[in-house]
Amino acid sequence: MHLLQGDKVTVNFGGLVAVSEVDFYTDTGEILGLIGPNGAGKTTLFNLISAAIKPRSGSITFKGKNITGMKPYQVCRMGMSRTFQTVKVFGNMSVLDNVRLASLFGNPQKPSESEATREASELLEFIGLSKDAYLSASELTLANQKRLEMARALAAKPELLLLDELMAGLNQTEVSDAMEDIRQVRDRGVTIIMIEHVMKAIMSICDRIIVLNYGKKIAEGTPEEIVKSKTVIEVYLGE
Amino acid sequence: MDLKNNFLKKTGFNWGLPLVIFLLIAFLPLYGSSYNVTLFIYFLLYMTLAVAWTIFSGATGYISLATAAFYGLGIYAAALFGESMPFIFVIFIGGAASFVLAFLVGALTLRLKGIFFAMFTFGLVLLMKEVLYWWELTIESVRGYFVVSYSNNAIFYYLLGLLLVTIIVAYAMSKSKYGLALKSIGENEEAADHIGVNVTLVKITTFAISATFMGAAGVIMASKLTYIDPVIAFNPMMSFSPALMATFGGMGNLYGPVIGAVIFTYLQEILTTGTLKSYYMLIFGSILVVTIMYLPRGILGLFQQLWNRFRRVKSAPTSRG
Amino acid sequence: MEELLNIILGGLLIGGIYSLISMGMSLQYGVAKVLNIAHGEFLMFGAFITFAMQQAGINPLLTIIVVGPTMFIAGFILYRTVFTTIRVRSPNPGVFEGNGLLAAFGLYFVVQNIAVLIWGSTPYSYRYLTTSWDVGGADIFANRLVAALFAIAIGVLFYLFLKSTRSGKAIRASAQDAPTAGLMGVNINFVLSLCFGFGAAMAGIAGSLFSLCYAINTTMGLQQTLLAIVIVTLGGLGSIPGSFIGGFILGIIGTAVSYWQPGLVVASYYVIFVILLLVRPKGLMGK
Numbered sequence: 001m002h003l004l005q006g007d008k009v010t011v012n013f014g015g016l017v018a019v020s021e022v023d024f025y026t027d028t029g030e031i032l033g034l035i036g037p038n039g040a041g042k043t044t045l046f047n048l049i050s051a052a053i054k055p056r057s058g059s060i061t062f063k064g065k066n067i068t069g070m071k072p073y074q075v076c077r078m079g080m081s082r083t084f085q086t087v088k089v090f091g092n093m094s095v096l097d098n099v100r101l102a103s104l105f106g107n108p109q110k111p112s113e114s115e116a117t118r119e120a121s122e123l124l125e126f127i128g129l130s131k132d133a134y135l136s137a138s139e140l141t142l143a144n145q146k147r148l149e150m151a152r153a154l155a156a157k158p159e160l161l162l163l164d165e166l167m168a169g170l171n172q173t174e175v176s177d178a179m180e181d182i183r184q185v186r187d188r189g190v191t192i193i194m195i196e197h198v199m200k201a202i203m204s205i206c207d208r209i210i211v212l213n214y215g216k217k218i219a220e221g222t223p224e225e226i227v228k229s230k231t232v233i234e235v236y237l238g239e
Numbered sequence: 240m241d242l243k244n245n246f247l248k249k250t251g252f253n254w255g256l257p258l259v260i261f262l263l264i265a266f267l268p269l270y271g272s273s274y275n276v277t278l279f280i281y282f283l284l285y286m287t288l289a290v291a292w293t294i295f296s297g298a299t300g301y302i303s304l305a306t307a308a309f310y311g312l313g314i315y316a317a318a319l320f321g322e323s324m325p326f327i328f329v330i331f332i333g334g335a336a337s338f339v340l341a342f343l344v345g346a347l348t349l350r351l352k353g354i355f356f357a358m359f360t361f362g363l364v365l366l367m368k369e370v371l372y373w374w375e376l377t378i379e380s381v382r383g384y385f386v387v388s389y390s391n392n393a394i395f396y397y398l399l400g401l402l403l404v405t406i407i408v409a410y411a412m413s414k415s416k417y418g419l420a421l422k423s424i425g426e427n428e429e430a431a432d433h434i435g436v437n438v439t440l441v442k443i444t445t446f447a448i449s450a451t452f453m454g455a456a457g458v459i460m461a462s463k464l465t466y467i468d469p470v471i472a473f474n475p476m477m478s479f480s481p482a483l484m485a486t487f488g489g490m491g492n493l494y495g496p497v498i499g500a501v502i503f504t505y506l507q508e509i510l511t512t513g514t515l516k517s518y519y520m521l522i523f524g525s526i527l528v529v530t531i532m533y534l535p536r537g538i539l540g541l542f543q544q545l546w547n548r549f550r551r552v553k554s555a556p557t558s559r560g
Numbered sequence: 561m562e563e564l565l566n567i568i569l570g571g572l573l574i575g576g577i578y579s580l581i582s583m584g585m586s587l588q589y590g591v592a593k594v595l596n597i598a599h600g601e602f603l604m605f606g607a608f609i610t611f612a613m614q615q616a617g618i619n620p621l622l623t624i625i626v627v628g629p630t631m632f633i634a635g636f637i638l639y640r641t642v643f644t645t646i647r648v649r650s651p652n653p654g655v656f657e658g659n660g661l662l663a664a665f666g667l668y669f670v671v672q673n674i675a676v677l678i679w680g681s682t683p684y685s686y687r688y689l690t691t692s693w694d695v696g697g698a699d700i701f702a703n704r705l706v707a708a709l710f711a712i713a714i715g716v717l718f719y720l721f722l723k724s725t726r727s728g729k730a731i732r733a734s735a736q737d738a739p740t741a742g743l744m745g746v747n748i749n750f751v752l753s754l755c756f757g758f759g760a761a762m763a764g765i766a767g768s769l770f771s772l773c774y775a776i777n778t779t780m781g782l783q784q785t786l787l788a789i790v791i792v793t794l795g796g797l798g799s800i801p802g803s804f805i806g807g808f809i810l811g812i813i814g815t816a817v818s819y820w821q822p823g824l825v826v827a828s829y830y831v832i833f834v835i836l837l838l839v840r841p842k843g844l845m846g847k
Binding site: 097102113 | 416423426437
């Protein structure tokens with residue numbers, strides 16, 4: 001049984017078909033990459049998986065359970081977290097509180113207030129933001145806000161983590177750091193699906209890659225296979 | 240002394256000054272004139288309403304225009320039950336009725352976009368006024384009710400008690416994990432949803448809690464009115480005033496609405512007894528508009544901004560990671 | 561049977577005015593992103609200006625020439641000053657929606673107070689074209705027919721303006737995506753203020769037409785605003801054609817209810833509102 005499985009998932013906005021009959025799956029321990037040109041439907045697919053929107057047709061199963069029609073908070077408590085393309089930290093709350101909140105509400109083990117504080121501090125330590133714990137989230141740099149979002153997502157103790165363009169807007173060093181963070185998260189036992197445009201990262205971290213274009217899945221395979229795929233090359237060069 | 244320090248540290252609140260003020264107010268009926276007691280009744284009323292309003296609208300940013308509906312419901316609870324039950328029971332009934340109404344309204348609208356909530360709460364006052372008016376005219380063929388009246392001092396102390404409960408609940412909520420969740424909903428509802436907060440339920444429950452205090456306040460104030468009918472009970476101005484007070488004062492913490500309430504209750508007192516009597520809605524409305532234009536975080540927000548800037552200028556710049 | 565015909569015809573006739581009111585509000589919310597709670601007050605002002613001019617001997621239909629532009633200018637200036645300031649200072653659209661709402665709430669009280677200061681709280685009315693014709697047993701009053709036709713004409717004209725002219729296209733672009741429209745050369749501040757002004761003008765004209773047929777008073781605005789809100793929701797938030805159709809639907813329903821129990825008209829609006837929110841919040845033609 002796959003950890004996450006989607007069958008013929010479709011959604012449209014008005015007349016525009018954003019995601020069209022996409023099949024996908026991911027297994028425990030994998031890092032799955034999701035790539036495609038802008039507007040291909042990648043974030044929309046994430047929104048479908050995290051239950052932010054409902055599919056028009058098709059179904060999504062997580063840990064064997066059909067999650068179509070659930071609310072995001074329910075899916076989160078089942079063990080799925082995500083980060084967002086445009087960073088959505090809670091700006092006027094402290095860095096620590098951002099993470100604590102996820103621990104208090106998203107962790108199915110329901111930690112107490114002090115346990116949550118401890119777990120949040122550990123995560124901040126892991127991600128390297130301990131010294132900023134009492135700053136307002138809005139005072140962080142973009143790279144650190146993205147780290148914060150990841151720490152916050154991890155505080156909910158997810159089995160599956162969705163990363164949406166974590167590396168957008170980061171410089172070379174920051175990208176390398178982020179890649180290392182992702183590897184460490186996977187080593188902690190979290191399965192990861194990542195949307196990314198930074199090819200270096202995708203190719204070196206991901207075990208498998210799915211390619212979307214105009215809402216349809218056009219290719220799927222290992223990084224080596226994808227790099228050689230004629231369809232994919234056309235899509236990226238022909239645009 | 241250790242106990243006191245622990246208490247201070249745990250609640251993070253300097254209880255000294257507010258305690259003094261509270262004691263001064265609490266003993267007012269003993270040394271103050273009847274006029275002053277009446278004035279303070281209105282202070283207490285509006286502080287309660289403004290704080291109650293802030294509990295929900297201040298935290299989430301969903302602007303409720305339904306305060307008058309819950310307040311009016313409380314007034315009617317007093318009219319219907321005031322003669323047959325002890326007053327404290329009636330207060331509970333009024334509060335509970337408002338809780339239920341708010342819960343229903345919230346369940347209906349808060350799962351949708353914020354604009355629906357605003358639209359629905361806006362017309363709620365008018366709806367209740369019309370329905371009760373029709374009911375009294377058609378079904379009961381009697382208009383209005385007479386309410387059991389209590390002494391000024393009694394009303395004063397009931398309100399003081401209610402204000403205390405409201406503030407304590409508001410404060411406890413803000414320090415709890417629900418307060419944190421509420422704040423996150425105001426910051427970014429989608430993100431809050433995704434980290435496990437049952438956003439809709441938190442919103443509905445908080446809205447209902449804030450309405451409870453508004454209903455309770457209505458029950459208590461009804462006894463000042465002696466005669467009530469739908470027009471008297473359901474007055475859009477009661478939705479407006481708390482919103483104005485909280486917005487002007489600042490919704491970031493509990494002091495804002497309290498300060499706003501004091502200022503505008505006093506202003507109202509001055510304006511309605513002077514030459515500017517027929518202009519006071521105009522003046523208050525204009526103040527609200529100007530406040531939103533230039534002081535959206537209220538007076539307290541302005542002070543906080545200035546304080547932060549002052550603090551930043553004082554300390555040496557820290558390196559950012 | 562006669563009664564049914566009376567209801568339908570009467571409903572359609574007042575529906576014309578309702579459509580105009582709600583198209584105005586739909587424009588203000590759909591494009592300028594302000595839920596204008598004070599909308600009914602513009603209607604009331606239009607009605608009273610017409611009344612005042614009619615008392616001075618001017619044909620009420622002609623007063624529209626004054627009311628329309630006056631309300632337009634008032635709305636334009638209001639948006640350009642008050643709401644633009646709020647919009648520019650709001651960190652995101654959600655905050656602007658909330659603050660705009662509060663500001664409109666404040667304006668409601670300001671305009672109300674001004675009206676009461678000038679005209680007091682008693683109802684007024686005048687007689688105009690009160691002849692009626694018998695159509696299949698139902699009565700059609702000339703003034704209501706004229707009002708409805710005017711309202712429909714203005715509504716249709718405006719819709720054509722939106723669809724075919726360049727300014728119309730600029731408005732529709734701004735409604736869909738204001739920042740992008742701005743980047744493509746549309747003067748956003750101007751266009752949004754324009755729309756708000758148009759919305760106010762429609763409310764004012766609707767008020768003038770209203771005064772042809774019914775009594776007016778300074779507190780009439782609130783109920784009309786509420787009605788517009790329900791119609792806009794029924795038609796679909798942001799859909800001008802939806803508001804147009806919704807106006808007629810609610811005209812018929814409102815007329816039917818006032819035949820049965822006139823005191824429950826507002827309640828009937830709310831019943832519809834509740835049903836909409838439960839079953840189909842995006843209305844008939846909402847996106």
